[in-house]
Amino acid sequence: MSSNDPWLHTPPRESAIFDKHTIAEIHRAAATGIYDIRGFGAKRKLPHFDDLLFVGASISRYPLEGYREKCGTDVTLGTRYAKKPITLKIPVTIAGMSFGSLSAPAKEALGRGASAVGTSTTTGDGGMTPEEREHSSLLVYQVLPSRYGMEPDQLRKADAIEVVVGQGAKPGGGGMLLGQKISDRVAAMRTLPKGIDQRSACRHPDWTGPDDLAIKIEELREITEWEKPVYVKVGAARPYYDTALAVKAGADVVVLDGMQGGTAATQEVFIEHCGIPTLAAIRPAVKALEELGMHRKVQLIVSGGIRSGADVAKALALGADAVSIGTAALIALGDNHPHWQEEYRKLRTTAGCYDDWHEGRDPAGITTQDPELTRRLDPLLAGKRLANFLSVLTLECQTIARANGKSHVHNLEPEDLVALTVEASAMAGVPLAGTDWIPGQGSSR
Amino acid sequence: MAHQPLAAGPAGEPIRNTTLDLAHMSVREVNRLLHAASQGDFLIKNPRGLHAIVAGLDGELNVSIDGHVGYYCAGMNKRASININGNAGTGVAENIMSGLVHVKGDVSQSAGATGCGGLLIIDGNASARCGISMRGLDIVVKGSVGHMSAFMAQAGNLVVLGDAGDALGDSIYEARLYLRGKVKSLGSDCVMKDMREEHKASLRNLLDAAGIGGAVDVSEFRRYGSARSLYNFHISNLGSY
Numbered sequence: 001m002s003s004n005d006p007w008l009h010t011p012p013r014e015s016a017i018f019d020k021h022t023i024a025e026i027h028r029a030a031a032t033g034i035y036d037i038r039g040f041g042a043k044r045k046l047p048h049f050d051d052l053l054f055v056g057a058s059i060s061r062y063p064l065e066g067y068r069e070k071c072g073t074d075v076t077l078g079t080r081y082a083k084k085p086i087t088l089k090i091p092v093t094i095a096g097m098s099f100g101s102l103s104a105p106a107k108e109a110l111g112r113g114a115s116a117v118g119t120s121t122t123t124g125d126g127g128m129t130p131e132e133r134e135h136s137s138l139l140v141y142q143v144l145p146s147r148y149g150m151e152p153d154q155l156r157k158a159d160a161i162e163v164v165v166g167q168g169a170k171p172g173g174g175g176m177l178l179g180q181k182i183s184d185r186v187a188a189m190r191t192l193p194k195g196i197d198q199r200s201a202c203r204h205p206d207w208t209g210p211d212d213l214a215i216k217i218e219e220l221r222e223i224t225e226w227e228k229p230v231y232v233k234v235g236a237a238r239p240y241y242d243t244a245l246a247v248k249a250g251a252d253v254v255v256l257d258g259m260q261g262g263t264a265a266t267q268e269v270f271i272e273h274c275g276i277p278t279l280a281a282i283r284p285a286v287k288a289l290e291e292l293g294m295h296r297k298v299q300l301i302v303s304g305g306i307r308s309g310a311d312v313a314k315a316l317a318l319g320a321d322a323v324s325i326g327t328a329a330l331i332a333l334g335d336n337h338p339h340w341q342e343e344y345r346k347l348r349t350t351a352g353c354y355d356d357w358h359e360g361r362d363p364a365g366i367t368t369q370d371p372e373l374t375r376r377l378d379p380l381l382a383g384k385r386l387a388n389f390l391s392v393l394t395l396e397c398q399t400i401a402r403a404n405g406k407s408h409v410h411n412l413e414p415e416d417l418v419a420l421t422v423e424a425s426a427m428a429g430v431p432l433a434g435t436d437w438i439p440g441q442g443s444s445r
Numbered sequence: 446m447a448h449q450p451l452a453a454g455p456a457g458e459p460i461r462n463t464t465l466d467l468a469h470m471s472v473r474e475v476n477r478l479l480h481a482a483s484q485g486d487f488l489i490k491n492p493r494g495l496h497a498i499v500a501g502l503d504g505e506l507n508v509s510i511d512g513h514v515g516y517y518c519a520g521m522n523k524r525a526s527i528n529i530n531g532n533a534g535t536g537v538a539e540n541i542m543s544g545l546v547h548v549k550g551d552v553s554q555s556a557g558a559t560g561c562g563g564l565l566i567i568d569g570n571a572s573a574r575c576g577i578s579m580r581g582l583d584i585v586v587k588g589s590v591g592h593m594s595a596f597m598a599q600a601g602n603l604v605v606l607g608d609a610g611d612a613l614g615d616s617i618y619e620a621r622l623y624l625r626g627k628v629k630s631l632g633s634d635c636v637m638k639d640m641r642e643e644h645k646a647s648l649r650n651l652l653d654a655a656g657i658g659g660a661v662d663v664s665e666f667r668r669y670g671s672a673r674s675l676y677n678f679h680i681s682n683l684g685s686y
Contacts, residue, residue, distance in 0.1 A: 147559040147578060150540055152501055152521040179677050191561070191580040191599045192618055196676035199616070201597060205577040206517070206536035206555040215496045215535075219517040222476050223501030 036268040039357025041260045046277045049314040051424030057405045064402040071398040072408035075322045078229020078252040089118025090394040095326035096142045098124025100186045101264035106366045108379035111135030113386025128154040146200040148190040162231040168261030168304045171235025171275045175200035181360040183369040213249040236281035243288040258304025262327035265358030278304035280427040286319030309396020317412035332389035333382040334364045467491045519546045538565045566655045576603045585655040622669040634675040640668045
């Protein structure tokens with residue numbers, strides 16, 4: 001028998017534990033002595049909205065005509081305390097992303113796209129740029145731990161305020177904008193020298209704990225005449241308690257960001273191993289709101305891995321009032337498009353996998369401050385693409401809502417859903433498909 | 446005592462000596478009146494530790510507060526001159542943009558946090574995190590400051606006539622720290638620096654602005670600032686983080 005006889009050899013077997021990616025990461029860590037930093041959100045397979053299905057209408061439920069009958073999509077935020085709540089025409093908003101991590105044309109495009117379909121966009125670390133204010137009909141102003149660029153005049157120019165406690169990609173973590181992305185303008189906005197790494201603190205400088213937060217929110221309301229809705233954004237860590245504490249602190253809106261939420265730059269180990277999946281976070285947050293009698297009074301915005309109108313509909317059915325998108329919005333602008341494949345290859349990656357957003361070399365001109373690269377992004381064209389994408393999300397969500405007999409997307413409910421896996425069933429609190437069984441029913445904390 | 450109503454004087458004419466009594470008015474009412482005023486002199490009575498008093502002022506206002514104030518008094522102040530004849534709670538003059546805030550007593554933590562400009566004078570002591578993430582504000586503390594003061598301080602000056610607690614200037618950027626007393630410990634990347642003539646002149650100006658220029662000898666101070674060794678993340682600095 002020859003040595004090539006297939007009867008004598010089994011094919012090479014890849015370890016499920018030490019797979020190719022893991023081995024390559026060990027080699028990289030051994031060669032450099034430093035952990036991997038990247039952008040994007042969690043890439044590992046997690047229980048998610050794909051593990052849920054809508055059952056649709058049948059004899060026991062009456063559907064609405066898919067192309068004719070009205071299905072409302074508007075959402076009003078800030079009805080609890082704000083003198084001037086804001087109304088979005090669609091239940092999808094744009095998450096906070098900073099000028100600095102994103103280019104000026106990207107921020108402008110986000111504003112243009114969101115405004116075209118009647119929804120809001122959000123500032124980020126570094127404050128508000130004139131471009132994003134000009135091109136955003138509704139702009140949410142973030143109050144972050146770093147307070148980079150924080151100014152009372154900008155606070156007053158905003159339509160709503162978002163106190164950022166954490167984000168899903170790194171609950172409990174701060175941030176770092178590496179020196180290569182610190183242009184003259186970014187440096188000036190943040191009162192720091194050009195070219196140095198800018199650390200964003202993980203804790204607020206002037207409050208600790210929910211009692212302090214309540215007073216901080218009171219101050220922000222005083223400065224803005226109690227006009228603007230105040231959101232509190234938390235990464236999905238302990239959503240039942242965090243939501244309850246945000247409500248106790250006086251939030252008008254709670255923004256809950258699951259671990260699939262994106263980031264401009266964070267350690268890979270943080271992105272993939274901290275926080276809980278979006279799917280697991282919604283029901284505990286809704287439970288807290290319901291127990292406090294605040295569901296629909298304090299609005300809940302959910303983010304982290306929203307990609308389609310089905311995801312939007314599922315988040316709303318589980319009790320959210322709206323969703324927020326970040327990574328998907330950047331992809332709609334043109335991030336990771338095959339058009340730039342040749343340049344992605346030069347960066348030792350490929351279209352669809354590019355996540356080194358922190359390095360400032362984005363071929364698509366989105367996550368960069370390089371003047372030549374930023375010129376590649378046409379804010380009008382990119383804004384139009386985002387508007388189209390937001391319209392599709394809304395139409396898809398309406399399609400599902402009508403099929404489940406709902407005249408408003410907020411009428412979607414957990415009863416419309418079933419789960420494909422035991423894990424998703426337990427996390428979402430909806431029955432495993434074909435059964436009436438919900439594992440762990442009785443406690444969703 | 447009922448408050449005196451805010452007289453609407455002719456356009457541009459300062460309003461003089463208006464008393465606002467927090468025993469009979471809410472913080473909201475007081476702040477609303479002051480936000481609407483572009484200039485004038487005001488006395489606030491009975492602050493009783495209430496929070497967010499005179500937060501968000503923006504005008505040529507002279508405000509005196511008789512008593513102790515709670516959190517975030519004079520937060521985000523622009524242009525106004527505010528005297529607090531008592532102690533102040535957490536975050537006094539946080540994110541101040543310009544103007545003057547003078548506290549005659551002691552202050553709690555995070556005084557002047559993230560302040561961008563103006564002058565904060567504290568006659569007594571300041572608790573932890575005084576001047577945290579300050580971005581251009583000048584602070585003069587006649588007493589001592591607590592731990593983690595000037596943490597991640599980006600720009601501006603912190604002058605302390607007394608002592609400083611642990612981890613002074615931890616992860617400091619370009620702010621300058623002048624300390625007359627002892628420091629319990631310095632934070633990461635904070636080092637003592639030469640006190641050159643330009644720094645002595647700058648310190649004299651700060652002390653003059655605080656009204657104690659003639660009473661304090663600048664040669665008694667030491668200057669601290671950033672070693673700038675942690676400005677760019679590098680593996681060799683891991684032990685410093």
